[in-house]
Amino acid sequence: MKLALKLAYKNLIGAGLRTWLNVIVLSFSFVLIIAAKGILVGWDRQAKLDMTNWEIGGGQYWNINYDPYDAFTLEDAHAPVPSQLGADIEAGDMIPVLIAQGTIYPEGRMQSILLKGIDPDQTILELPTRKLDTLVGATPVIIGSNMARANKLEVGDYVTIRWRDANGTFDATDICITEIFSTNVPTVDLAQVWLPMDSLQSMLLLSGEATLLTFRDREKPRDEIANWKLMSYKALVQDIEEMIKTKSVGQSIFYTILLLLALLAIFDTQVLSIFRRQKEIGTYVALGYTRREVVGLFTIEGGMHAVLAAVVGALYGIPLLIWFARTGITLGVTSADYGFAIADTMYPVYSGTLVIGTTLVVLLTTTIVSYWPSRKIARMNPTEALRGRLQ
Amino acid sequence: MEDNLIIKTEKLTKRFPMGKSEFTALKGIDLSLGTGEFAGLIGPSGSGKTTLLNIVGSLDTPSEGKVIVLDRSIGNLTAKEAARLRKEKLGFIFQNYNLLAVHTVYENVEFPLLLLHIAGTERKRMVLDALEWVGLTDKIKQKPPQLSGGECQRVAIARAMVKKPSIVLADEPTANLDAANSHNILQTMVKLNKELKTTFLFATHDEKVISYLKRKIYLLDGKLDKDETVSN
Structure with missing residues (x-):
């Protein structure tokens, strides 16, 4: 595994511009997903806080x-x-x-x-x-x-x-x-x-x-009272949660498209790699790799795009997202337009779960997309691959 | 298998599908090779020499007959067993060198040892030894695209030899080299054959290679035509 990781890293870096183009596109997806989700989390938090302070209390x-x-x-x-x-x-x-x-x-x-x-x-x-x-x-x-x-x-x-x-x-x-x-x-x-x-x-x-x-007091236990309905804090913020869930679905479609574009580029690179690197595949087999191991190597190589994208995304994304979280985003809509609590300027909130979750999702999807074309290697005849004769 | 015998084929036949029919590349080859031989499969294009080399190298399997390499029956090996045989006991040298372009000379030669999980210090010593055999200790940090054809093939030899395999299979190793480089490469291989007692089996039709062989196995249309041993 360690060797496969080392080899995959070398091969990726060795591929030069092609790798970096994929990595940059994928890193955009990373940063955008985190930023967009951060806005929703920030909105959710701000809306609940405003509702608590202005209307529903505990x-x-x-x-x-x-x-x-x-x-x-x-x-x-x-x-x-x-x-x-x-x-x-x-x-x-x-x-x-x-x-x-x-x-x-x-x-x-x-x-x-x-x-x-x-x-x-x-x-x-x-x-x-x-x-x-x-x-x-x-x-x-x-x-x-x-x-x-x-x-x-x-x-x-x-x-x-x-x-x-x-x-x-x-x-x-x-x-x-x-x-x-x-x-x-x-x-x-x-x-x-x-x-x-x-x-x-x-x-x-x-x-x-x-x-x-x-x-x-939200935490204090309350008794039921005849002819009065006890509305807990949770029940009162349910509408805003539903609303944000709906927004989240709409937003997911947007960044799924962006992520798909990045994944398509990686898929394309993998297909091209397998076609162009037949001799290399044959060489790995001749040197003692099984075809399955070569599939693993190419899958790791593809999946590593996501790791590099996370690193690159972190380089420009962390300062950008911190700045974004401090200055907020003014959407040009008011709560009156929405009918829901929405601040003029929204401040995104990025949680560890959001960052780790997004990283895992991108890593997993990239690995799946990389594995897909790599399966072809398992059906390759190594003697033909060594000569670069496969179609 | 008899003592000293490391490759043995019996009635080896290999057929390839060709449209709706089949093409027979090897037709009942019987062959034996002993330890330390410096032998070559000689014949024109299409005579079956590369096919035979690939089967001996466990990269392909026979359609019929038996192939025993280092006491292992090639036709019965699983993919994992075949990979293990190649990893531990066989070295390959190709016409187009097949070096890993993004890796340095050192890393290319080191690769088979990494597959064998040889420890760092020992690995380094073995790589430097192999590079010394082929005279490339001054190029360890260069990458294949920065080397000449002759140097690339010497790296390929070092890579094949670094783990001191029992058998080295060389498929047209001089086809892309000029005369001077070809002789240089062949002299290196003769030296290694003598010093390490490694068996070399070539597939070639290059006269320069043929002139160095101690045993010449001629193939014609997939059949064994002649088997000559050159006396010293």
Whole structure:
């Protein structure tokens, strides 16, 4: 084996430019796969972190009627905050959120929105809820930058909102924008207005009621509560995981094509080698190799392209990927376009598993592609090979 | 097998498929060679000399008859056994040298010893000895494309001889060499034959080679035509 490795290395280096062309193409695949996968891992991590910080905390209790994908459920999706959660709320480890449908009238236009009531003193989410404690001439509210952009709203603007209370009666009031926050989480931003919890409860005539409760600690065991659905952190990030899995499949197709191009070059080189190096094959056999051993030698030689590609890829790839991880990549899309948490600039994350996994996949596929044409050697007549007479 | 006898063929026949029919390259050859012989298979192209050499070298198998080389029946050897026989006991010299182009002279000569797993210091000594036999100690770092034809063939001889094989099979070893180089090569082989008692079997129709042979085995149309031993 040691001899075969030494021979294979010598033969590869001896082949000169042909080897290096293959190696460079293959190294591109290496670096690109790691970079692309790194973006997905980075996105996944960043999206989950942003969702945790801005929306879901360590998990939530949902009112049994609440369905975030069906606005019509909101009318019934509220209930008094369960008394057994009072201690957590008191300690600041849980915050109730009340959600209702409403309409906003910016510059005379009409826009459906969600009204979300939250305690201004909460510290679980990054929402700048302290600004809800501002003394202004109308109900103070905070909104996200995408909501502000879509409705041409600015800090200090007064605007009218309308809603239906618990009795079904329409009512309206003016609100004042006291803060516009910037977030990568569209589900706390688009078409949403955050109000002080007390104000919204009073507007809806739902004193002491909530739609959901967000808690801080992900690890703490939680009890099931009647008429409330416990949504674990894992369940809440499942959508983003599914989304990234879908993206990953699409991306895999792209780099599989790139990898196939590199593998095709290696396959071609192997076929050409076997044709051009018949005398050498015959010589190995004459000197005491079995044909199977020669097949092994040529397979190692082909597979070694991947080893060299890993080395070459590391030479330019490591500094490139480190730079990439530090500066990130700006995709020119916003979370509003995607409907999912996505940062303006994404920072790739490269794990050991990703690098080792990619290396193994490329090494394995290269070896298989190298073995394929090398099998022909096993059927070669060495006496014909020695004379270079095979077709 | 009798003492001293290292190659023996009995009614050796070799047929090759040729379209729908067959071509018979060797027709019932009976031949015996002893240790230390310096013999040649002589005949025109197509007479079967290379085929016979390949079968003796376990690179091919007989269609009929028996071939015993160093007490092993060539027709019954597995691929692994045949490879082992070549690796341990046989040396080959080819018309086109068949050196490994990307390896240095030293590495080319070292190769058979690596296959035999000979330890580093011993291996180095054997390689340098072999290169000294052929007068190439000053070229050890060069690669075959940097050498002349004569030098390449001397490297090939060193490679064949380095493991001190029992038999060296040389197929038209001087075909690509000029007269001066041919004589030089042949003198080297005669010297090695004497010093190491290695059996040399040539396949040739080159008069220069023939003039050095101690035994001349003439083949014609796949049959043994004449077998002459040259007296000293």
